[in-house]
Amino acid sequence: MCSGFPALFFAVAYNNPRDSWSQVVPIRLRLLRERFVVFFGKGSYGRDTLINTLGVLFAAVIPVAVLPILSRLYSPAEFGLFGVFAALVGLGTIASTGRYEAAILLPEEDDAAVSIACAAFLFLTAFVSALAIIFTLAYFIGVGSVRAHSALIGLGVIAVAFSGCVQILLSAAIRKRVFAKVSFARFCAALVSAFLSILLGASTQYAEGLAIGVTAGYAVCALILSRVVARQYGGVSLPDRAAIYGQVKRYRNFPLFSLPSDFSNTLATNLPVLFFSTFFGSAATGYLTMFQRIWAGTSIMVTGLGETFRQRAATERQQTGNFNRTMRVTLLPLVLLSVVLCATLVLLGPKLFEVVAGVEWREAGVYGQILAPFVCLQFVASPVSWSFYIAERLKLLAVWQLALLVSFSLSLFVGSKLFSAQGTLAVLSCVGVVLYAIYILISERISREENKVS
DSSP, rough: OOOHHHHHHHHHHOOGGHHHHHHHHHHHHHHHHEEEEOOOOOHHHHHHHHHHHHHHHHHHHHHHHHHHHHHEEEEEHHHHEEEEEEHHHHHHHHTTTTGGGGGTOOOSSSSHHHHHHHHHHHHHHHHHHHHHHHHHHHHHHHHHHHHHTTTHHHHHHHHHHHHHHHHHHHHHHHEEEETHHHHHHHHHHHHHHHHHHHHHHHHHHHHHHHHHHHHHHHHHHHHHHHHHHHHHEEEEEEEEHHHHHHHHHOOOEEEEIHHHHHHHHHHHHHHHHHHHHTHHHHHHHHHHHHHHHHHHHHTTTHHHHHHHHHHHHHHHHHHSSOHHHHHHHHHHHHHHHHHHHHHHHHHHHHHHHHHHHHGGGGHHHHHHHHHHHHHHHHHHHHHHHTTTHTTHHHHHHHHHHHHHHHHHHHHHHHHHHHSSSHHHHHHHHHHHHHHHHHHHHHHHHHHSOOOOOO
């Protein structure tokens, strides 16, 4: 049986041979136009994905593009302090909302979504207030490390507050599918952050300049998103205490289960920076932070692919009972690209960092050589990580994340006691390769399971 263009050609040619070409081309063009409208038309998933991916890409390109400037304004030691700041802010952000913001997308009614958002804001207010009280008490009691870095810690509390607001407002905006405005907010935040980091670096060259830039970026993003959300939910009245409590009770599993799981995963991701700052000093931490920031710009390429994988895999599972075909189609290009990236890091890492960031950052390229197999497997695993959510294997995911946290903690502790910074990274890289190889294999196996809740 013929299908697609051949079938269309023979059908038209048989009915009217003399005018076949004049009819085939317009019909084919019309079909292509209809498919384009269906996939990229207003409100379509393809259009939303494209806009969202481009927004994330542009927002990620800016910090990477200014790194050659920042690396010549800030020393490795200052980058190391900033790396610790960013790691702690990331951990604080995960905990700050109780993960209630993830539930904003779930209810059908906007009233319920607003109630969940209010619950998240209340959780955020309590969390930030507790941080501020602890910081104030530690400062006046005279805790040495707090007083020595009081400016960075104070900025960290403010950054957690604004970052938590961004997470809540972002979920509310995505619920309304205003992806263009979300992309604009991300772009403005990245632009402001980069501008202030360069401006303050030219005048002070302290880690506080980088921290102020990031904090200001969160503030700008929160301000823009708050205006967007206010317009989208303008017709919804503020909920009363009973409505908020009802949603808190309804979605209590998010702080009970999702929060510990996500926090442990984020902690495992940031453990290398925290360990390095303790055992190897701020300069070594700065080299690691520089590599992570540049690699983050590279790995942003898979963000859009991950979103597309989630949609296609979920659809295939509904239709066929599994999503192994989508998994195989996704894994092949990822593996090929990761091999190229790994070879580039191993062969040219130090030279690339020397050219891009300056001679004093060559060590960051050496770190990249050591971590290349590990981070490239992470690169492959990132998009297919949605397999656990699609198949509802959250308990299995939680077990793996706990294993990741424990394994990383042990490898970093043992490495820091027995080896140098490079040796510790080698131990971490070996452990990471094993864990993420298992992760990818489990994801592939899950994709072959029949459609069932477990």
